[in-house]
Every structure is written in structure tokens, then in C-alpha cells.
Amino acid sequence: MKQKNIFIAAAVLLLGVFGLGAVLYKNHQAQQAAQLVAQNRAVLERAHAHTFGNPNAAVHIVEFFDPACETCRDFYPLVKKMMAANPGKIKLSMRYAPLHKGSDEVVKAIEASRKQGMFQPTLEALFASQGHWVLNHASQVQLIWDPLSGLPLDLRRLQTDMNSPEVSQVIAQDMADAKTLHVTMTPEYFVNGKPLPSFGYEELKKLVDDALIENSVGK
Numbered sequence: 001m002k003q004k005n006i007f008i009a010a011a012v013l014l015l016g017v018f019g020l021g022a023v024l025y026k027n028h029q030a031q032q033a034a035q036l037v038a039q040n041r042a043v044l045e046r047a048h049a050h051t052f053g054n055p056n057a058a059v060h061i062v063e064f065f066d067p068a069c070e071t072c073r074d075f076y077p078l079v080k081k082m083m084a085a086n087p088g089k090i091k092l093s094m095r096y097a098p099l100h101k102g103s104d105e106v107v108k109a110i111e112a113s114r115k116q117g118m119f120q121p122t123l124e125a126l127f128a129s130q131g132h133w134v135l136n137h138a139s140q141v142q143l144i145w146d147p148l149s150g151l152p153l154d155l156r157r158l159q160t161d162m163n164s165p166e167v168s169q170v171i172a173q174d175m176a177d178a179k180t181l182h183v184t185m186t187p188e189y190f191v192n193g194k195p196l197p198s199f200g201y202e203e204l205k206k207l208v209d210d211a212l213i214e215n216s217v218g219k
Helices: 002-039 070-084 103-116 119-128 155-161 165-180 201-216
Strands: 050-053 059-065 090-096 188-191
Touching: 050 070, 059 070, 059 201, 070 090, 070 119, 070 201, 090 103, 090 165, 103 119, 103 155, 103 165, 188 201
Parallel strands: 059 090
Antiparallel strands: 050 090, 059 188
């Protein structure tokens, strides 16, 4: 019985040590991510990024996204709902991180749609039809035209603009910035320059709520 109690105590101690180590490692990773962003703040907030909401809002969410990413699709309305619940207080900047195979061509279409003032409708149409043009986790750019045909877009012009130097430059810059910031999966969020300590909607909401509180003090 005594040996059994010693074994149980040792097991509990080992679990405690393991749990503490995991917490410390997670905190260390979060600190490293925060330091990385602080050192590269200029690459996080680019003037070319498409921004929703009040441009002078005190809380700024920067999102690196891939239109073929299911989680990006699912989080998009949640973030917009968060913004609607705090009118004028939050802005959202969308940055490209086409990590799925073939997504680099799809983000060219999204960026080219800005030349016709159609970024948001194009993005939302592609999210809504994601199951149509994403097959086996790979983007099929030839299949996006049917979902986009219902929008007031000049598709011939869009296809030409997709290959323009301006569009290529924006996407190349976003991809380079994503690499600098160690963005390896999407969606990746930063709130007022702070990365998520761990991924999840509640974690994102808490970071936004904290920023809202911080910027409301004394106002």
C-alpha cells in the first residue's frame, strides 16, 4: 500500500511538472510572438491593405487570410458581428496569405476586384461558394467565375487586372510580410499589434475586448 501511494504521488508530481512546463512553454511562445511583431510593426500595417470600418478606430484588427481556408470563412461573419456590436470602434484590415495550393491565383481576383470597387462582394461571394471551387484543399481558379458571375463585375477586365503589376506587387508584399511575421496558418489575427496568445474565437474576442477597455479609459 505504501509503495502504491508513493507511485501515485510521483505520478501526480510528474503530471504537475508536465503541466507547468507546458504553460511556461506556451507563455514563452506568446512572448516571442509579441516581440517579433513589436520589432516588425511596419510590416504588419500596410497602407495598401483593404480596411473595413472606421479608419480612425482605436482598435485595429489585422487578419492574414486565405480565401480557401474554411476557418477564415467561418470567422469572417463573427468578426464583422464583433465590429457591428462596437460601431466606429474597430477597424479590420485584410492581408493575403494564400497558403493553399492555387490560392495565389484566387487572391489575384480578389485584389483585382478592388479596381472596380468590389472587394467586399467578391470576397463574400467566394467565401459563400468555397465548397464549389475548393477541391481536396486546393483552389481551382477556373471554378470561381460562376459564383462571381452574379456580381456587377466586368469579368474580362477582372481577368486582365489579375495579371497587372500592381496586383502582383500587393500580393507579393503581403506574402513577404506574412513570412516575416511567421504566419504559417490562417486566419492569423493581430489586435493593436498584439498576436493571439492561442488560436480561438474567445481568445480573439478577449484581445479585442481588452483593447476596447484600454482605449476607453479616460475618455
